[in-house]
Amino acid sequence: MIRKEEIRKRLELNAELAVAVLESFIRDAARTADAQGMVVGLSGGVDSALSTALAVHALGPEKVHAFFLPYSASTSESRRDAEATAESLGVDLPEIDITSMIDPYFDKYEPDADRLRRGNKMARERMSILFDQAKKKGCLVLGTSNKTEILLGYSTIFGDNASSINPLGDLYKQQVWQLAKHLDLPSAVIDKKPSADLWPGQTDEDELGFEYALADEVLYLMFDRGLAPDEVVARGYEAAVVEKIQELEQRNRFKRRLMLVARLSGSAINLDREIPRD
Amino acid sequence: MTTQLTVGLAQLDSRLGQIEVNLGCHLEWIERAREKGVELLIFPELSLTGYRLLHLTGRVALRRNAPQIERLVQAAGRMSIIVGIVEEDDKGVLYNSSLLIHGGQVNHVHRKLYLPTYGIFQEGRFFGPGDTLELAQTDNRHLGMLICEDLWHPHLARSLAIAGAKMLTVLSAGPGRVGSGNVPESHRDWESLTRSTALVNTCWVLYCNRVGWEEGSFYTGGSHIVRPGGEVMARAPYLDEHLLVAEIDLREVDRLRWRLPLVRAVRTDIKGAR
Numbered sequence: 001m002i003r004k005e006e007i008r009k010r011l012e013l014n015a016e017l018a019v020a021v022l023e024s025f026i027r028d029a030a031r032t033a034d035a036q037g038m039v040v041g042l043s044g045g046v047d048s049a050l051s052t053a054l055a056v057h058a059l060g061p062e063k064v065h066a067f068f069l070p071y072s073a074s075t076s077e078s079r080r081d082a083e084a085t086a087e088s089l090g091v092d093l094p095e096i097d098i099t100s101m102i103d104p105y106f107d108k109y110e111p112d113a114d115r116l117r118r119g120n121k122m123a124r125e126r127m128s129i130l131f132d133q134a135k136k137k138g139c140l141v142l143g144t145s146n147k148t149e150i151l152l153g154y155s156t157i158f159g160d161n162a163s164s165i166n167p168l169g170d171l172y173k174q175q176v177w178q179l180a181k182h183l184d185l186p187s188a189v190i191d192k193k194p195s196a197d198l199w200p201g202q203t204d205e206d207e208l209g210f211e212y213a214l215a216d217e218v219l220y221l222m223f224d225r226g227l228a229p230d231e232v233v234a235r236g237y238e239a240a241v242v243e244k245i246q247e248l249e250q251r252n253r254f255k256r257r258l259m260l261v262a263r264l265s266g267s268a269i270n271l272d273r274e275i276p277r278d
Numbered sequence: 279m280t281t282q283l284t285v286g287l288a289q290l291d292s293r294l295g296q297i298e299v300n301l302g303c304h305l306e307w308i309e310r311a312r313e314k315g316v317e318l319l320i321f322p323e324l325s326l327t328g329y330r331l332l333h334l335t336g337r338v339a340l341r342r343n344a345p346q347i348e349r350l351v352q353a354a355g356r357m358s359i360i361v362g363i364v365e366e367d368d369k370g371v372l373y374n375s376s377l378l379i380h381g382g383q384v385n386h387v388h389r390k391l392y393l394p395t396y397g398i399f400q401e402g403r404f405f406g407p408g409d410t411l412e413l414a415q416t417d418n419r420h421l422g423m424l425i426c427e428d429l430w431h432p433h434l435a436r437s438l439a440i441a442g443a444k445m446l447t448v449l450s451a452g453p454g455r456v457g458s459g460n461v462p463e464s465h466r467d468w469e470s471l472t473r474s475t476a477l478v479n480t481c482w483v484l485y486c487n488r489v490g491w492e493e494g495s496f497y498t499g500g501s502h503i504v505r506p507g508g509e510v511m512a513r514a515p516y517l518d519e520h521l522l523v524a525e526i527d528l529r530e531v532d533r534l535r536w537r538l539p540l541v542r543a544v545r546t547d548i549k550g551a552r
Binding site for chain 2: 012017024025029274277
């Protein structure tokens with residue numbers, strides 16, 4: 001039986017090897033797609049910082065095009081941390097303010113929209129800009145979603161979870177932190193509370209109701225190791241938290257399997273005909 | 279007759295579904311190996327087509343007399359080479375095969391016997407399983423050929439050793455996993471297996487794994503040569519393409535077996551559990 005106190009240890013990676021593998025992933029994807037480089041949105045958080053750092057190590061700073069895409073409510077901390085990341089990696093950080101692309105829609109048509117809907121639209125606006133920039137530059141859009149948030153569905157479908165390639169998608173949040181430290185990313189970026197920065201004072205962990213470090217362990221036991229929820233609880237995890245995590249994981253599965261096609265023909269895309277994308 | 283043999287493991291990356299591109303690479307690597315005096319050159323599993331073909335499998339299938347194979351025969355000349363192909367038989371069944379080109383012709387074909395169909399592996403959906411295990415028909419009949427998952431079923435290596443194999447070639451497309459160690463976790467498992475195979479069968483094991491990425495999964499590399507007895511003699515790096523060349527002596531097998539007669543001691547008359 002895996003004991004609770006051993007689990008965090010099991011999530012530790014050999015950072016040097018993991019970084020080498022992820023860099024080779026980015027190089028291979030660029031080569032396979034005949035792309036000129038990567039486009040990425042730097043938010044000031046640790047996920048986008050790590051993705052950008054991996055791309056810079058893989059391709060060189062001149063082939064990585066980072067953008068800062070703030071909304072009027074974005075904090076000055078986000079800007080400061082995104083700039084520190086860009087500076088430490090030697091990449092430029094042009095800014096495109098999305099406020100004037102978000103507000104007119106809600107002002108004119110949906111003034112009563114809640115902050116979740118507004119946040120989703122911001123995420124999709126950023127995606128839309130990044131894909132446009134990628135088209136312009138002949139680049140791929142570099143994803144920044146980690147395994148924890150993908151499994152919890154803590155993302156906007158076709159927003160921040162959309163990308164051409166995602167080097168972080170099989171890294172739990174604490175593994176993201178581990179690799180970020182290994183690559184000497186700015187400590188302000190690593191140490192701060194994770195936030196989608198959708199409204200002032202928002203933190204992911206407040207909104208989710210549990211800490212990432214805990215979610216990582218529960219998800220590892222259920223998803224990677226195949227334990228049933230009661231077996232996870234038996235290892236000392238709080239039942240309510242395990243239940244909440246399981247519920248999020250199940251409810252948001254649709255976000256992980258994009259393009260659900262109704263099968264009629266017997267040769268449906270991705271169901272009957274699995275053609276590799278490489 | 280000399281028992282020394284210069285072998286080469288062509289740890290390369292294949293482009294998925296692009297036979298002509300891959301064939302060009304094979305021809306280049308054959309030339310590189312020739313310059314290094316290689317007599318037996320081994321490519322990875324499905325080296326000519328890439329591995330994760332899914333519904334592209336049928337589109338890249340070749341018969342044994344396909345023009346691409348003939349070009350490899352011509353390029354090989356006096357060198358022996360083993361390549362991985364999708365093979366189509368007369369009935370249209372597809373196999374995950376390894377082809378030994380030796381003496382100016384296709385000398386032996388091994389059709390993968392165990393097709394992994396679990397986790398990320400889908401081979402049983404697209405390939406038929408081979409049904410025959412034989413030594414290659416080289417002059418001295420000392421060569422046994424296996425493909426990847428075949429090695430995880432140790433009776434196959436054992437049967438080849440009993441039949442007279444002194445070296446086993448294992449073509450692989452082994453996907454990598456990263457954990458806390460400084461070696462890919464998947465490689466640690468493979469090396470346990472190749473070393474134990476060489477140990478209990480007292481034979482050479484030549485393990486050729488590919489590198490590169492397909493569909494978000496990477497192949498580890500780390501191709502290696504294990505001495506009879508289980509010591510790793512040479513190992514290619516992880517992740518990067520590499521031509522690993524080494525000289526092996528088949529006589530080493532005989533010398534070890536004289537003092538460690540494990541293969542000769544095999545009994546088939548033991549009653550009970552099967």
